[in-house]
Amino acid sequence: MRLLDVPEELTAQRLVICSDPDTGLRAVIAIDDxxxxxxFGGVRMRHYPTVGRAIDEAQRLAAAMTVKNALAAIPYGGAKSVVLTGEGRPDRVRLMRRFGQFVAELSGAYLPGVDMGTTPADMRLMAEVGADTTCADEDPAPWTAAGVFHAISSAVRFELGADSLAGVRVLVQGVGQVGEALAHQLVAAGALVDVSDVDAARATRVAAAVGGAVVDVDRALTHRCDVLVPCAVARVLTRDTIPGLRCSIVAGAANDTLDDPGCADLLAAARVLxxxxxxxxxxxxxxxxxxxxGGxxxxxxxxxxxxxxxxxxxxETASSTGLTPYAAAHARxxxxxxxxxxxxxxxGVAVVATAVSSS
Structure with a gap:
């Protein structure tokens, strides 16, 4: 790791760099708050050009998890980890078990789950060496999709005044596990669903199953639709791409959709919810x-x-206060x-309970 690769800004409450030459493991764990x-946050596995870029993404996604968990009213802070992939094909079993050991050494401070590039099988490997993991027995993807479905339904009702999704034109950008499940849920509710994916064969298969069209990945963001549903890579809404949007609503499963917070204001100015x-x-x-x-x-x-x-x-809060939905959510x-x-x-401050007796 070159010194110049390390970002100057460290935002996480706790940042752990994991390296093991025997297994080829290079990973970052960011505990934001x-x-x-x-x-609590998933384990992402993907290629990063530098370790510094991996640290940046881990910290950024961990901060988003803090907000997500707070708004969901669940008793977890925000965290995220990334496992860097590189050249060659390391033994995945050894790799994930070694990463699990690093997680176990944190004594419960970090609770991992599946994310882009990882699976329930990976969580089981980590658990075998003492890490407390989630999603080891059941993939949360269908429930992530269901949550986005409810979000889209509410946004359509609020913005378009429609009590159902019947006839609403939707583009699902990225039809992996979450995107595909969501596409089927939307069609079942009467929506007209088109799809886009870097995997052309997968896009064709899902489009045929939901009765929609395949939209070229280069035209996905400019495709005319009522609802754009990003379910692939992060930061697709940028200062350059927002002017080309031809949708009324953006609501999706992809993490970190905005390139920077100021993009929320640009979307509002463009009248895109x-x-x-x-x-x-x-x-x-x-x-x-x-x-x-146990539920x-x-x-x-x-x-x-x-x-x-x-x-x-x-x-409704955003509308009544003049805030963007993004700002309203952060404020909450x-x-x-x-x-x-x-x-x-x-x-370090002890709380002492004092018993008071009446006489």
Whole structure:
């Protein structure tokens, strides 16, 4: 790792660099905030040009997880980890078990789950060496999709005045596990769904299954539709791409959709309603929380359906205050964190209960 690769700005409460030459492991764990509980966030596996870029993404996504978990009212802080892929094909079993050992050494401060590039099988490998993991027995992807579905339904009702999705034109950008499941849910509700994906064969298969068209990846953001649903890579909405949007609503499962916070203001100026990704895609974290508490499918369904109500509430708040939905959501999360900090003694301060007897 070259010194110049390391970012100057360190925002995480705790940053762990993991390196093991025997397995080829290079990873970063960013724990952003533990006000509400241990840092909870997925393990992302992908290529990064430098370790510094990996640190940047881990910190940025961990901060979004802090907001996501606060708004979901679950007892976890925000965290994220990234495992860097490189040349060659390392033994994945050894790689994930070694990463699990690093996570276990944090003594519960970080609770990992699946994310882009990782699977429940990876979580099981990590658990075998002592890491407390989530999503080892059940993939949260269908529940993430269900949460986005509720978010879209609420946004359509708020912005378009439609009580259902019947006839609403939707473009799902990225039809991996979440995007494909969501496409089927939307079609079942009467939406007209087109798809776009870098994997042309997958796009063709999903489009045929939902009765929609395949949109070239280079034209996805300029495709005319009512709702654009980003479910692939991060930061697709930039100062350059926003002027070309031809949709009324953006609501999707992809993390970190905005290239920078100022893009929220550009979307508002362009009269495009943006549902913050950390609100829309919270079905997975809600699923994990319910399951860890022993809840069944009905409890999960109820928790995920609450996303629709939260979206409506935030959109109404934004409308009445003149804030963007993005700003309204962040303000709400800050309120939650501030209240918890005010109610929690600082480290090193003992709270002593005194018994008072009456005479």
């Amino acid at each position: 533990t006000t509400l509980g241990p840092g 943006f549902v913050p990704d950390f609100v829309a895609n919270a079905g997975g974290v809600r699923f994990v929380h319910v399951r860890r508490g 069944g499918e009905q409890e999960v369904e109820a928790a995920v359906a609450e996303i629709g109500g939260l979206v409506t509430d935030l959109l 999360a800050v309120e939650v964190l501030t209240e918890r900090r005010a109610a929690t003694p600082p480290p």
